[in-house]
Amino acid sequence: MIRIITDSTCDLTKADQEKLGITVIPLQVLFGTTHYTDGIDLSVEAFYQKLETEKELPTTTQINPDTFINAFEEYLKQGDEIIAILLSSHLSGTYQSAVIAKEMLETDKIHLIDSQNVTLGLALLVGEASKLRDQGLSASEIVEEIELLKNKVKLIAIVDTLKYLQKGGRISAASAVVGTALGIKPIVQVKDGIVQVLGKERGQKKMYKFIAHYLEEHQIDTQYCVVFAHSMAETSLKSLKEMIEEKYNINDNRTVCIGSTVGTHVGPGAVGVAFIAK
Known part of the structure; x- marks a missing residue:
């Protein structure tokens, strides 16, 4: 076995x-x-x-x-x-x-x-x-x-708060204050085995546009499972899933709740998706 x-x-x-x-x-x-x-x-x-x-x-x-x-x-x-x-x-x-x-x-x-x-x-x-x-x-x-x-796995996620990235030393306190005041949210990916900030956007419409562009660039291979994730943010995840499922015929998907290893840095409110690119 x-x-x-x-x-x-x-x-x-x-x-x-x-x-x-x-x-x-x-x-x-x-x-x-x-x-x-x-x-x-x-x-x-x-x-x-x-x-x-x-x-x-x-x-x-x-x-x-x-x-x-x-x-x-x-x-x-x-x-x-x-x-x-x-x-x-x-x-x-x-x-x-x-x-x-x-x-x-x-x-x-x-x-x-x-x-x-x-x-x-x-x-x-x-x-x-x-x-x-x-x-x-x-x-x-x-x-x-x-x-x-x-090597074909793509993972992208929206972080709802800058608090934990700042506490972990990944961004400065000043950047966190300014970013929070402006409603800026970082978008992260996992690439080459590490978590990287991919971009920063203000407002849900711009964030989803950023993710839509990312998906167009990397193209989901729908013969594989697509995994969605959130950190205590099921409502936000539902919106993200609907946006993706409108464009892609996803046959198999799974949802996980982001745990302690990544959750320590992104905090609650994050949503993301992982897929195999064509």
Whole structure:
């Protein structure tokens, strides 16, 4: 049997995890001196409540090699082959921990993929890997296809507030004050494994025009799933989905709520979409 493993930054719901038949290993979230296990004893709703009230931004700790060894050994003992698709190595040391674990276990039954992505982009790749497994492809065939697809993943999102980008040192306090006063909202993407500011717009009409232009430039390949995401902003996400679905015949889509790793920097109110470009 082929087992697909990922980490909790994929932000897939428990229902989607079961539907896809995958195993999710959680990261740890640290608020001050208090540790929480992502998605286990800290829900997405509770995370954003704490994010708004705590003075300091939380941090996330990478999954350590021992945790991967324990997870890998459980399936190896059953004679399974493992594909681990993990968040970008530019955002966390989690992928490197998996590399260390594989080296310590000395087996060719573990296949590791640095997704170069996170949250909805990672969820997209994990979903496609699950689909390929269910179609009967071998582990090596799945890995080959996901390695190709990960370079075609496009992720774009609108950030509702500059507060958390400023608190995290990604923009200056002065820029945050001026931007907030003018109603300017940054538009971000994940490219080459890191979160980058793609542009800044004022007003929903201009933001959606920016995204429409981005979609025209990169063209959604509708044979693959499209993943939508929000950070406690379902109403705003509905508007974004309607705008995209008016132009594209999307056959398969999934929605995730942006969790702690990206949510720490974008805060509540963000919406985004990830897709495979043609």
